[in-house]
Amino acid sequence: MSNSDQKDDIFQTGGIFANRELLRVGHVPPLERVIGRDQEVNAVGQALGPATVGGPPETTIIYGKTGTGKSLVARCVSREAHKKADSNSVSFQHAYVDCSDYQTETKASREMARQLATNLDAETDIPRVGIAAADYRDITWDLLADFAVDSLVVILDEIDKLDDNNLLRSLSRACESGKVQAHVSAICISNKIEYRERLNERIDSSLQDNELVFDPYDAKQLRAILDNRTDAFEDGVLDSDVIPKVAALSAKEHGDARKAIDTLYEAGRLAEKEGSDIVSIDHVDDAVTRAEVNRFQKLVSGTTPHVKYILRSLALLTAEYPEQDAFRTHRIYKFYETLAEREGSDPLSEDRVYRLLKEQSFLGVTESNHTGGGQSEGSYLKHRLLRDPEIIVEALDASVTN
Ligand SMILES: Nc1ncnc2c1ncn2[C@@H]1O[C@H](COP(=O)(O)OP(=O)(O)OP(=O)(O)O)[C@@H](O)[C@H]1O
Ligand SMILES: [Mg+2]
Incomplete structure (x- = not known):
C-alpha cells in the first residue's frame, strides 16, 4: 500500500451510510418527507x-x-x-x-x-x-x-x-x-x-x-417516518426487523421521532465502527443502552461522590439479588458503608443516606415505598432501582474516570 493510500485509509467510512445527512439533527427534509x-x-x-x-x-x-x-x-x-x-x-x-x-x-x-x-x-x-x-x-x-x-x-x-x-x-x-x-x-x-x-x-x-x-406519534407513524429515511443507508444494509424495533421502542417511551431517528443513526454508527456489513437489532440494543448510559451519566454528573456510592450500592445489590425487588435502607446502608470506606471516604450517617435515597427518587432513578413490616416492626422504607443495574454501574464507572 502506498503512503497516500494509507492516509486515505484512515478516513474509511465503511459501507453503512449512503447519505447520513438524512439522519442528522437539524436536517429539514422537503415537505414530501x-x-x-x-x-x-x-x-x-x-x-x-x-x-x-x-x-x-x-x-x-x-x-x-x-x-x-x-x-x-x-x-x-x-x-x-x-x-x-x-x-x-x-x-x-x-x-x-x-x-x-x-x-x-x-x-x-x-x-x-x-x-x-x-x-x-x-x-x-x-x-x-x-x-x-x-x-x-x-x-x-x-x-x-x-x-x-x-x-x-x-x-x-x-x-x-x-x-x-x-x-x-x-x-x-x-x-x-x-x-x-x-x-x-x-x-x-x-x-x-x-x-x-x-x-x-x-x-x-x-x-x-x-x-x-x-400529539406524540404511535409506532405505525414512527415506522413510516423511519422507513422514509432508509435511503440514508446503503441498499440492503438494514436488517428488516431494525426499523420495527426502533419504532416500537420509541412509541413505548414518548412517541418522540427525534429519539427514534437518533437511535437508528446510533445503531448505524455502531455497525460502522465494528466494520459490520449490516445493521442488526443487536446494534439497536447497544445504541439504546449507550443512550441510557449517557443520559444517566449526565444525571449523576452534578451529584456528590456519596450519592454515587449509594446508587452503586443499590445497583450492585440489585444485580446480585435479581429475585429481590426492593431493598431496605439499612441493607443498602451497610453496603454503602463498606464501599465508602474502601474508597477512603468517611461514610455519612444512616439517616442522611435515608434522606438522600428519598431524594434520588425525584430523579426518577429509584423509587422508595413504605412497606408494612408486620406488627412488631412497623412500616419501613424500601428502595428499588428503576433502571437496569448494569447501565447504572457502567455510567457510574464512566463518571468516575471523566
Ligand atoms: N412527521 C414527520 N415526518 C418526518 N420526519 C419527522 C416527522 N416528525 C418529526 N420528524 C423528524 O424528527 C425529528 C424531530 O422533529 P422536530 O425537531 O420537528 O420535533 P419538535 O416537535 O420540534 O421537538 P422539540 O420540542 O424537542 O423541539 C426531526 O429530525 C424531524 O425531521
Ligand atoms: Mg423543535
Missing part, C-alpha cells in the same frame, strides 16, 4: 396562505411534546409558502429564530434582523452589540420597506426560553403601530404546555384561535 402530519401541515398552511397572495398571514402557536414534528412542520411549510409566493410574484420572507440559542429579547431580535438581511442579500450593517432590541426591530422594518417585502413570518421556536414577550407583542402589532407596511406575523413553538397560560395572560387573547397541539 413529512409523514402523517397532514392536518397540522394544512393548518399552518392555512395560517400562512393569505401571505402567498399578498394578504396578511395569521399568527399561530404550536404546542406538543418533544420530537413531535413542530419545528419541522413550521420550517417546511414556511419554505413552501416562500416558493408559492414567488410563483405569484409576491415577496414573502421568513426568519427562523431558535430562542434556546437567542434567549434575550435583544438577541432574538438581532437574529431576526440578521436573517432577513441575509435572505434579502442586503448590505445593511447589523451591529453585534450596543443597540437595543427595539433598534433591531427598526432595522427589520426598514429592510421590509427598502425591499418592498409583502409579508414576513418569524418562527419563534422554543419561545418559552425567551426572557419576555416584547418581540412577539411587537410582531403581532407591527401593522397597527403604523411603522410597517408589510404584513408581519409569527409562528410560536413550545414543548411546554404550561407555557400556554403564561402566554395567554400576556398576549392578545385572539391568539387562542390559532392554537395547534401536536
